[in-house]
Amino acid sequence: MGSSFSLRPFFLSLSFIVLFTNLELSSMVESGSDITTLVYKGCAKQAFTDPGGVYSQALSALFQTLLSQSMKVKFYKTTTGTAQTTINGLFQCRGDLSNSDCYNCVSKLPTLSDKLCGSNTIASRIQLVGCYMLYEVSGFPQISGMEMLYKTCGGGNGGGGVGFEEKRDTAFSVLENGVVNNHGFFTTNYQSVYVSGQCEGDIGDSDCGECIKNAVQKAQVECGDSNSGQIYLHKCFISYNYYIHGVPKRSSSSSSHPLAAASTETGQDTGKTVAIILGGAAGIGFIVILMMFARNSMKKHEDS
Template sequence: MFPPAAEPVASLILSLITLSSLVRASEAAGSVFVYAGCSPSKFQPNSPYQSNLNSLFTSIAFSASRSAYSSYTTGAGDSTIYGLYQCRNDMSSADCSACVQSAVGQLSLVCAESYAASLQLDSCYVRYSNDNFLGRPDTSLEYAKCSASTTDDAEFFRRRDDVLGGLQAGTGFRVSGSGTVEGQALCLGDLSAADCTACLAEALAKLKNACGPAVAADVYLAQCYARYWASGYYLHDSKEHSEDDVGRTVAIAVGALAGFSLVVVILSFLIKACKLTTGGGDHVGAWTKIIC
């Protein structure tokens, strides 16, 4: 938590990071919106929880240029916040940093003043909560998508099953391919090898059971994800993989609000600074899910 005199500066830094990352969100590598989840319970603006969240977001934004994963505990008592971010292990430091900053910015916009929230972009993930979720196994379903395009080709299913088997057997960021089918999977960095394997087993089972003959499918659980696709699918299926309605709405809102918000942020900072110069847990319930 920031000391009172530093709070306006910290808020300004976070707001500028948020706005600059939002403006270039559509340009950042791997920054395609996948889903977001926001708790319905809200904290009060300018509260200790707000200060701790600002501190958490600032730490995440700066740390992402040095590491693909990190977790944090910020604050104490009812204002304690637990958070983490994760990038795909095949990303450069610059791309990871850009993706995470974009995720932090979008999360601040989509889930403003929520006690807990998570946001998944194509190549990175950010989550925070007032409940300690770090390192605790959780295979609850967050998001799933099956392609409308399907097939009854037995060879495709054989190749798909080979790919899914390869994803479960690997370690770290897992990539697998067989013939015309490709796939990838990733667990959060705070999971043990055994818990990662168990999480991916659940995700892969959901892929097959929920999506059946789909030529592409994505399943995101709370602590891991797995996906497969026919080679070239994401390049050529413009109907299903053009920017989704939620992602488009976020992009439009960002473009419309960024300039205005920057002026408001600077004015708010100046007002707070002038006041200083002159001397002047709620817990998460059901989640409201936003998906594409």
């Protein structure tokens, strides 16, 4: 009886370790490995009153137009509705996606907008790893193109090692020129720092360069010595990752983005850690079982 009670807490805790690490590993692998992974959402607090369904019809028509165009182009901006029910909208895909990947990404956006923001919000912006969509009812207050909408920074406290900030800043400098020279989208790596940047498709090279420069400055201030970061402004975004062992090669567009790269590398490292934890736990469990077996055998020998 005593041995069964002593073993139960161990196996309960081992089951918890397995469950917890599997969930953690799954979420880390999935967090950026797919172009349709959600990065952030922006939803207006106001909703439109639509007793006749005119706004809903205009919004549905907008979604259909954006989706059909995503099979042909990576950026499209349009307006639907009448003078009283005008809705402006656009989508943009990452510059390195194929037409089919762009379409697959954009096809998720209408449903996500409805799910995350509601079907009658007057403005919505949904950003996925590979694309984003924005719509707003005419008259919705405009914001500056330099307005920061979202940021994320990882691995601080000197995570990049000695000389990291110099490497990152040089990569940023290359990025600033590259985005302008390539008219809105550019990726490159410099000494194990992978950088990526993109501007909204309807702004000129000069404004694009200014936006990217602003995003770089925000990354330097907001993320400090973090070895990875993403900064999303209203009209552009930048992303960077530092890889100690060099930037890994990628074979498909769905895993070529720095968000995907970071999660993949982290996921691999976490997998090793999980294996060590589970292996160690299993070893301890085996030892405990042997000890309990030996103790019971000795008891039986003494009783006889």
